[in-house]
Amino acid sequence: MPYEFFIGLRYLLARKRERFIPIITLFSIAGVAVGVATLITTLSVMGGFERDLKEKILGMNAHLIVTEGMVGELKNYPAVIEKIKKADNRIVGIAPLITTQAIISSPYQNAGIMLKGIDSKLEGSVSKLPEYIKEGSLELSQNDILLGKELAKRLGVIRGEEVSLFTTQGKSLNEASFNEASLIPNQQILKVKGIFESGMYEYDANFACVSLSKAQGLLGLDNQAVTSIALKINDIYQTPQIAQKLKSSLGFPYWVRTWEEMNKNLFCALKLEKTVMFIILCLIILVAGFNIAGSLIMRVMEKTKEIGILRTMGAGSGSILSIFLLEGAIIGLVGTFIGFLGGITLCNLLAEYQFIKLPGDIYYLSSIPVNIRWSDVGIISLAAIILSLVAAIYPARYAASLKPIEALRYE
Numbered sequence: 001m002p003y004e005f006f007i008g009l010r011y012l013l014a015r016k017r018e019r020f021i022p023i024i025t026l027f028s029i030a031g032v033a034v035g036v037a038t039l040i041t042t043l044s045v046m047g048g049f050e051r052d053l054k055e056k057i058l059g060m061n062a063h064l065i066v067t068e069g070m071v072g073e074l075k076n077y078p079a080v081i082e083k084i085k086k087a088d089n090r091i092v093g094i095a096p097l098i099t100t101q102a103i104i105s106s107p108y109q110n111a112g113i114m115l116k117g118i119d120s121k122l123e124g125s126v127s128k129l130p131e132y133i134k135e136g137s138l139e140l141s142q143n144d145i146l147l148g149k150e151l152a153k154r155l156g157v158i159r160g161e162e163v164s165l166f167t168t169q170g171k172s173l174n175e176a177s178f179n180e181a182s183l184i185p186n187q188q189i190l191k192v193k194g195i196f197e198s199g200m201y202e203y204d205a206n207f208a209c210v211s212l213s214k215a216q217g218l219l220g221l222d223n224q225a226v227t228s229i230a231l232k233i234n235d236i237y238q239t240p241q242i243a244q245k246l247k248s249s250l251g252f253p254y255w256v257r258t259w260e261e262m263n264k265n266l267f268c269a270l271k272l273e274k275t276v277m278f279i280i281l282c283l284i285i286l287v288a289g290f291n292i293a294g295s296l297i298m299r300v301m302e303k304t305k306e307i308g309i310l311r312t313m314g315a316g317s318g319s320i321l322s323i324f325l326l327e328g329a330i331i332g333l334v335g336t337f338i339g340f341l342g343g344i345t346l347c348n349l350l351a352e353y354q355f356i357k358l359p360g361d362i363y364y365l366s367s368i369p370v371n372i373r374w375s376d377v378g379i380i381s382l383a384a385i386i387l388s389l390v391a392a393i394y395p396a397r398y399a400a401s402l403k404p405i406e407a408l409r410y411e
Contacts (some may be wrong), residue, residue, distance in 0.1 A: 024295040029335040031288025032384055036339025037346065039281045039380045040372075044347045046274050048369030053270075056200040057263055059128040060207070062097075062230030063239055065262065066246065069253035077226045080250070083237075084231065087249040088242050093125030093232030098215040098238045100227070103166040103185075108156035113208050115167070117215020117226070126230040129196060129209070135159045136194020140211040144193035150205035152195050159192050165210075180240060186218065239344070285384050289391035292331050296324055296395035300402075307402050321400040328392020329385070336384045340377070347372050 066084065068074040076095050084094060098117030103110060120138050124130040129140050133146075136159050140146060145163065147155070157163055165188045190210070200205055216223060233242055239258040246256045258266065300307070307320060347370045350356065354367035 008065040024037045024291065025331060028288055028291040028295050028331050029338070032285060032335025032388060033339035035281065035285035035288055036150075036336050036380055036384050037342035038284060039278065040340065040343025040352075040377055041346050042277060042281060043274065043376045044343075044370050044372045045228065045350070045368055046270075046277065047371035047373050048133075048184050050267075050270050050274075053200075053266075053372045054196055054370045056203075058236065058259060059132070059139065060200070060203045060354055061259060061262070062093075062095075062126045063233050063236055063248070063259050064091075064140070064231040064243055064246070065097075065257045066229040066231065066250070067227065067255045067257070072227055073221065073225055074228060075225050077224060077229060080229060083250060084229065084246065087246055089229050089237065090233050090235065090242055091123075092234050093230075095119055095122035095126045095230045096212060096228075097230045098212060098219065098221070098227045100167065100215070100219060102208075102218075104154040104155065105164040105166065106157050106161075109154055109232070111151060111154055112150065112206075113318060114206055115165070115215065116207060116209045116217075117212045117218075117299055118209050119212045126232040128198075132196040132198045134197045136244040138194065138290055140209065140214070141187075142211065142214050142217075143191055144211065144214075145190040146194045146196060147192055148204035148207050149197040150201060151208060152192065154205065155194055158324070159195060160187055161192050163192060164188070165190050165208075165218075184298050188218065193285075203395045229297060282383065282387075285387050288335065291330055292388055292391040293395060295331075296327060297393055299327070300395050300399040302322065303399075304402065317400040320402075324391050324396035324399050325389065328388050328396070332385045332388020335388070336381050339384070340381055344372065344377075369388050 056199065066074070066080065074080065081094050081096070084091060098121055100115050100117075102115040104113050105111075108131065118129070119141075120140055134149065136146070145165065147163075152158065155163060166185045167188075167190050168186065196204070196209075210218075212226070214263065215221075216225065219227075220261055233239060236259065239260065243256045243258050247254070250256070299367070310320065350368055351370040358367060
């Protein structure tokens with residue numbers, strides 16, 4: 001064992017006449033531990049919310065959406081689907097889709113909604129909608145409609161009751177913007193065939209589904225036209241590469257959008273929030289770094305005589321520098337290790353026992369979700385150790401600059 005390490009470790013241990021300085025050292029270790037544990041817990045909880053949100057978004061939406069230009073109408077979709085199947089074998093699900101805005105009404109309430117026309121047999125290959133059905137069935141006839149749980153609650157209807165659906169009618173989507181006659185409201189009386197619950201308020205309160213053929217009739221589309229084609233792939237993180245390949249394969253005028261592009265603002269906001277939270281919570285470790293610096297400065301002042309003796313015995317300035325840098329490193333390592341254990345333990349307790357409850361009607365989660373990312377844990381631990389070493393630089397350099405004669409002048 002190098003003598004610098006032995007001396008540095010000995011300086012950290014308390015003696016009866018040196019109780020105050022070791023207490024400051026303990027507070028420094030505690031500061032690093034609290035900062036590391038807080039960072040690990042906070043980022044794991046934020047990661048849990050991000051994962052849960054991503055799962056819910058992908059549960060109701062496809063990984064990729066193919067549309068035809070800016071018209072809003074994709075013609076001859078069976079032929080396009082055949083091209084897509086040949087384009088990439090990583091595509092595991094394909095389904096035609098129609099989306100439009102509509103107004104739904106009951107005897108008690110009206111609401112603006114996003115109406116989806118789906119193929120009941122194919123929808124399960126691109127989304128988890130069949131798994132979200134709480135009442136009724138996904139098999140929709142011409143006079144059936146599927147409502148989100150919150151939408152049904154707002155309208156005051158249950159399965160089997162009737163609602164009125166209002167859309168604009170016309171021969172095609174192209175004419176809907178220019179033909180005044182196409183803007184006449186078209187009323188349809190539909191029966192609530194089922195109710196779904198995705199777990200995300202935005203979808204459960206604003207989405208309704210009808211059969212694909214019904215949606216085609218409502219929008220004046222022929223049976224070969226839809227608004228988009230939904231795709232599911234085997235790896236969501238390969239969507240940019242597959243999207244680019246599909247763009248090249250399909251060519252103009254088809255557009256391909258990924259799930260990340262369609263929710264770009266939301267995930268950018270989450271990423272920014274996580275980054276800002278990391279910076280803010282790093283200030284806790286920074287404060288602990290100041291404590292380390294103060295503790296070591298007091299240690300240098302208290303050990304001035306010993307430093308002078310070491311220098312007269314032949315210890316170089318580099319050895320003195322190493323002694324106090326090692327003290328800072330030991331404080332940082334011990335604090336980081338304690339904080340690591342504390343943060344991981346707290347995260348596991350939150351995930352296992354769920355002792356912090358959330359109001360389900362607001363967050364749609366009964367407890368705080370936790371997702372430990374070991375890359376984040378590694379970055380936090382490394383940052384804590386580096387900050388501890390940086391905090392020890394000034395006291396160590398000050399100790400190394402002491403001249404033996406000056407250190408022993410008043411002894």
